Amino acid sequence: MEISIREVAPFRIVSLSGDVDLHSSPQARQAILDAIKQKLPLLVELEAVRYMDSSGVASLVEGYQAARKQGTEFGLAAVATPVMNVLKLARLDRVFPIHASVEARLTRDA
C-alpha cells in the first residue's frame, strides 16, 4: 500500500493505493487520523486501491467518526470497485459521503 497526502484548499486529501489489509491498514488509519487532527475537511481518495479488507474498512469508519465528533467534513472520493464492493457488503455505502472524484467534491461548492 502507498499513501500520498496533498492539500487543495480547504481540503486535505489522503490517497491510498494498492492493498489495504491487516498488514497495511495501521498506516492508513494513522494517516487518516493525523489528517483529521489538522481540523481540515478530509477526502480519502481510493481510486487506486486494489483490495480492502475489514481492517481497512474499520480505518475509514474510525476516521468518519473522529471527523464527525469534531465537526469537520469527511468523505470518500473515486472509490474503486473492490472497495465499493466491501462497503456495500457492510452497508456503509449508505453511511459515508461518496464523491465521484476529488474534483467533483472541490467544484461542488464553487
Added chain:
Amino acid sequence: MTTLLACNYPANTETLATVRSAVLEAATRAGASTDGANDIVLAVNEACMNVIQHGYRFAPDKVFRIELSTADDTLEILLCDNGEAVSERQLKPRALDDLRPGGLGVHFIRALTDTMAYLPPDETWRNRLQMRKRVGLLAARQ
C-alpha cells in the same frame, strides 16, 4: 474430491497477500468467475485475519493451514489453526446498524459463503473452520 490447495502458512500479516493470491488461483481453477473468486478471497482473508489477530494474538512463529477442494459442485475451504479455542458465540456477526470500527469479518464470511462451521479438533489442529460455497453460484457471480 479434487484438492486445489493444501498449504501451511506462517501466521503473520505479511502472509495475507500470498494467501489471497493462492486462494484466487485455486477458486478460479474451481470454476469461479472473477467476482466469485474475489468473494472467496475476501472470506478466506477475513478468516485468516481472525486467526492471526484473535486466535494467535499476533504471536510469532505460529502456523495455520488452508485446504481448498471441490466435490459435488461444492467448494470447501478448511482453515486450521492452534490458537485460542473459538466458541460458536464468536461466529455471530454484529448488527450492521451498530456503526463502529471492527467486527465486520464474521459478517463478510457469512455473507460470502453458504455455510461456516467449526469441525471437531483432530490430532494436529485445535480449530478447524469449514466454509462451503456452491461452485455454480461462484461461476454465475458477476
